Amino acid sequence: MIEFDRKAARTAGLGLLAWYEANKRDLPWRRLRDPYAIWVSETMLQQTRVETVIPYWERWLTLFPTVEALAQALESDVLKAWEGLGYYSRARNLQKAAQAVCERHAGVVPDTLDEMRALPGVGPYTAGAVLSIAYDRDVPAVDGNVFRVLSRLFLIEEDIMKPKSRKTFESIAAYMIPEGRAASFNQGLMELGATVCIPKNPRCHNCPVQETCMAFAEGVQEEFPVKEKKKPPRPVDMTAALLRDGDQLLIRRRPDTGLLAGLWEFPGGERAEGETLEQALVRHLQEAHGITVQPESLFATVEHTFSHLHWTMRVYDCAIVEGTVRVSEDVRWVPVDKLEDYAFPVAHGKIVKQLGGLL
DNA sequence: AAAACGGGGAG
DNA sequence: CTCCCAGTTTT
Numbered sequence: 001m002i003e004f005d006r007k008a009a010r011t012a013g014l015g016l017l018a019w020y021e022a023n024k025r026d027l028p029w030r031r032l033r034d035p036y037a038i039w040v041s042e043t044m045l046q047q048t049r050v051e052t053v054i055p056y057w058e059r060w061l062t063l064f065p066t067v068e069a070l071a072q073a074l075e076s077d078v079l080k081a082w083e084g085l086g087y088y089s090r091a092r093n094l095q096k097a098a099q100a101v102c103e104r105h106a107g108v109v110p111d112t113l114d115e116m117r118a119l120p121g122v123g124p125y126t127a128g129a130v131l132s133i134a135y136d137r138d139v140p141a142v143d144g145n146v147f148r149v150l151s152r153l154f155l156i157e158e159d160i161m162k163p164k165s166r167k168t169f170e171s172i173a174a175y176m177i178p179e180g181r182a183a184s185f186n187q188g189l190m191e192l193g194a195t196v197c198i199p200k201n202p203r204c205h206n207c208p209v210q211e212t213c214m215a216f217a218e219g220v221q222e223e224f225p226v227k228e229k230k231k232p233p234r235p236v237d238m239t240a241a242l243l244r245d246g247d248q249l250l251i252r253r254r255p256d257t258g259l260l261a262g263l264w265e266f267p268g269g270e271r272a273e274g275e276t277l278e279q280a281l282v283r284h285l286q287e288a289h290g291i292t293v294q295p296e297s298l299f300a301t302v303e304h305t306f307s308h309l310h311w312t313m314r315v316y317d318c319a320i321v322e323g324t325v326r327v328s329e330d331v332r333w334v335p336v337d338k339l340e341d342y343a344f345p346v347a348h349g350k351i352v353k354q355l356g357g358l359l
Numbered sequence: 360a361a362a363a364c365g366g367g368g369a370g
Numbered sequence: 371c372t373c374c375c376a377g378t379t380t381t
Contacts, residue, residue, distance in 0.1 A: 045376035052367065053376090086365025089379075123378045143376045163360070190376055199374060200370070227374095231362095259364070306365060346366065 002168050004154040006175070008212040012153060013176035013185060019208035020188025025195075028054060030187075035109035035134035036067050042129045043094050043121065047087060050194070056085055067107045070098040076343070079262055083343040088261060093121025111135045124166065132182035140173035141186040142166060145193025151225035152197060152215035161228045197221075233305055238313035239281040240268035240351065242299050243320060245333050249355075251342065252288075253330040259306075264342040266315065266351060277314050289331065291323035300354050304347035315351055 024030065027050065029041035040060055044053045063081050064070040070078070075095065082091035097119035101109060109130065110116050116127040128141035140146075147160040150169050158165040177185050196203045204216050215221040243250040251264050269284035271277055278295045285293045295316035302313040327333065334342070339352050 042376065047364095047375055047377060048366075049368070049375060084366075086367085087377085089364070090377090093378080121378065125377055129376070141376080144374080145376065187376090194376075261364095304366090306363095308363060 002171050004156075004172055004175075005212075009154075009172065009176045012209045012212045013178050015209050015212070016176075016188045016192060017178050017181055017185050020184050020191055024184075024187065024191060025050075028058060033134065035111075035130060037061055038134045039109055039126070039130050040094070042126050042133075043090050044085065046090060046126070048085060052085070056082070067098045067101050067109065070095055071102045071107075075262070079343045080341075083263075084346060084349075088263065090121055092262065093119075096120045097122060109134070111137070113137075113139060124170075128170075129186065132186045136180065136183055138174075138177050138180065138182040140170045140177065140182075141190070142169045142173055143190060143193075145190045145197070146173060148199065148225050149189055149193045149197045152202075152221050153209065153213050155214040155218070155220075155224070157224075157226050159228050160225045161230075231308075233308055233310040235310050235312070237271035237277065237280075238268065238311045238347075239271060239277050239284065240266040240313055240315045240348070241281055241285060241293060241295070241318040242266065242315060242351075243293065243318055243325070248333040248335050249339070250325060251332060251334055251339070260345045262343075263345050263348075265344065265348045268313075268315075278316070281316060281318070285318075289323075289325050291325055292321050293318040294321045300351060302347055302350045304350070311347055313347055 029037055032038070041053065041057050044057055060081055063077070064073055073095065075092070078091050078095050079088060082088060085091070100119055101107060105115070111131065113127050113131055116122050116130055117124070125141055125143050128139045131137040131139050132141055147169055150156060150172050151160065154172060156168065158168055173189065192207070196207050200222070202221050204210055204213070204221060207213065207216070210216055213221070215224050241250075250267060252267050254260050254263050254265055256262055267285055267288060268281055271280035275283070281295055282293055285291055295318050297317045298314060299317045300315040302311070302315065304311045304313065325331065336355055339355070344352060
């Protein structure tokens with residue numbers, strides 16, 4: 001099984017709890033006990049910093065104050081409210097989950113691990129976080145901060161990138177929970193990781209559990225957690241077309257699955273092997289919209305890095321030399337000053353920003 | 360087990 | 371520039 005110092009774990013659990021109660025940050029979702037509001041905050045906080053989330057969370061609770069409101073909202077409004085937060089499946093899943101909660105649980109966020117886990121977008125972390133914080137259940141909530149803090153406290157050398165190591169950390173975290181106090185303990189563990197036990201240059205001098213930290217005792221806190229290196233983003237040459245009709249520009253909605261699902265963009269696509277950028281653009285517009293275009297001038301170059309790929313997107317001012325665009329629900333001519341009504345990924349939003357003096 | 364899935368902030 | 375963050379889903 002897992003080896004760790006049980007006595008040290010209990011001591012650290014209590015120390016962390018006391019430290020959190022005395023030092024917790026005043027975050028807006030900590031002022032409420034509404035399970036829905038907490039669930040929304042936990043979903044937004046996935047891979048996203050607190051400071052980034054706060055304004056989104058406040059706007060979200062105004063737009064969609066209840067599970068019912070979210071369930072009944074237009075998906076386009078949901079995506080617009082999420083615009084810029086990234087990982088858009090979180091927003092789509094959150095709405096689907098809200099609809100499931102209305103159908104299966106009469107609009108009440110479930111209070112059991114199994115029922116929470118059954119909702120789309122709710123994994124082991126979010127289920128544990130909502131159950132402990134909103135319903136005071138003594139279950140662990142293990143995120144990146146917890147991996148880091150516990151790996152240092154107990155000198156755990158397992159690679160945190162491997163799925164199986166989650167169980168190790170959940171077991172330790174579960175053991176450390178002071179009975180009935182998981183809400184504060186779990187948040188304390190994460191708070192310590194976010195403010196003191198940080199990845200680089202951890203502030204061990206004002207750590208409440210320095211006494212029981214094995215990594216600090218050996219001066220190796222910077223070496224933890226053990227994490228395998230991930231591959232660099234793959235470079236992709238992307239093209240996009242500015243097609244004009246009077247004061248209007250052509251935009252289209254991306255497919256419901258895959259990268260940036262459901263967001264709007266300027267038409268174009270990846271350059272294939274052995275193709276020039278202009279050839280790629282002409283091919284994509286022909287294939288997708290049945291028109292032949294002529295790239296006339298380079299309007300802008302936009303760089304954007306995702307976790308797994310890097311776009312260099314060339315945006316061309318184009319003329320349609322043959323055919324007519326078939327408009328639909330997902331392909332529209334939109335006046336420049338109405339573009340802000342649509343949810344764009346950041347890369348295409350950069351294009352919108354540069355459109356100012358165009359028309 | 361590995362890859363896909365965004366975006367921004369810190370050093 | 372590199373690394374990393376209150377992760378989940380799909381392959």
